[in-house]
Amino acid sequence: MKTATRDVLTARPGGLADAIGRSLGARRPVLVAVIVWMVAFVVLGAAIIGLGLLLTHVLLPAGLGAEDASWSRWFVPERTPTLNTLTRIGSDFGSSGLILTLSVVAGVALIIGRYWRQLAFLFFALTLEFGVFLVTTMIVDRHRPTVPQLDAAPPTSSFPSGHTASALTLYVGAAIVLTSLVRGTLPRTLVWVLAILLPIGVGVSRLYRGMHFPTDVAAAEPALPWEPGRFLTAYSENERMMRELALDMDRVAAAILDLLRDAGRWEGTATDLLKELRDPMSADLRGRDVPDTPRGVANRLRRLAPLLRERGVEVEFRKGTERVIVITSEAGPQDHVIIGGARVRIRPDRHGEK
Secondary structure, X not given: OOOOOOOOOOOOOOOHHHHHHHHOOOOOHHHHHHHHHHHHHHHHHHHXXXXXXXXXXXXXXXXXXXXXXXXXXXXXXXXXXXXXXXXXXXXXXXXXXXXXXXXXXXXXXXXXXOOHHHHHHHHHHHHHHHHHHHHHXXXXXXXOOOOOOOOOOOOOOOXXXXXXXXXXXXXXXXXXXXXXXXXXXXXXXXXXXXXXXXXXXXXXXXXXXXXXOHHHHHOOHHHOOOOOOHHHHHHHHHHHHHHHHHHHHOHHHHHHHHHOOOOOEEEEOHHHHHHHHHOHHHHHHOOOOOOOOHHHHHHHHHHHHHHHHOOOXXXXXXXXXOOEEEEEEOOOOOOEEEEOOEEEEOOOXXXXXX
C-alpha cells in the first residue's frame, strides 16, 4: 500500500505553521498571512541588516575585506569574450526585468489554475525579499568592488546582492510551488536541480562581472532555508574548478608542466624560457595566446605562479646581474635539472662510501 504524499504547503502536524494556524485560526486567512509576513519581515530584516552592519563595521576592517576583494580581483585577468557572454546571460536570470516577467507569468498561470495558496505563497515570498532588500540597502552602505565592472552599477548598496536574492526567492519558491502540484519523482528532482543551480549561476556571474563581493552574494542565503555557507562552499568549489581549467587551457603552463616531467628543476632567464616555448618539440604549443617577448613570458609566469603552486610547482624570480627564474616541481625526477636550456643529471653524493 502506497503512502500518500503530503502537500509541501500543508502544515505539518505539531509544527510551527500548525501552531500559528491554531493560534490565529479565528481570524481571516488574509489577515493571518499579513501578520506572518510582517513578523518575517522584522525577523529577516533584522538578521540581514545586523549581518551587514557586522560585516561593514567589524569583519571587513579586521581583515575579511582584503580576502573579499582578492576574490573579486581574481576574475579580472580570467575574463574572455565567451565567459563575458555566458555570465551576462547568467546575471540576467536574476535581473529585475526577467524576475518580474517570470513572476507575472507564474502568477497568471496560478490564477488560471485557481491555485490560490500557491499564488499567495509566491506573492508573499517575493514581496518579503524585495522589502528586506530595499530596507537593507538603505541602512547598510557598502561600495562595489574596485575592479572593472561589466554592467552598469545600480544606485543601491553592494550588500546584499539583489540579483542573487531575487533568483533564490523566485526559483526556489517556484520549485516549492511545483513540488506541491507535481507528484512525479523525476520532475520534482529536475525542478530542484534548476532551483539550486540557477541562483548559484547568478551569484557567480555577478562576482565575475565585478558587481559584488562574495559576502554580498552569500548574504542572500538567509532569505531561504539553505544551510549556512552553502553558497560559499559551492563558490569555492567552482573557483577551484575554474583555476584547474585555466591552468589546463594555458599553453605556457602546459609547456612548463611538460618540461618538468623530465626534470625536477628548470633554471634560466625569461629569454631561455621563451626559447623553450619556441623549441620545435613544442610547436603544437605555439599560438597567438603565447607571449612572444621575454617580458611577456615573465609576466605570464607571475600570473600563473599561484595556479602552478597548487600543482606542486614553485616559481621563484631571483634578482641579480641576470634575472633568473627557478621553477621546481615536487613530482619531477629530482636527479635531473634544466639550466639555461641544458639538461643536466645530478650525480648522487658518494662522499663517505667505502
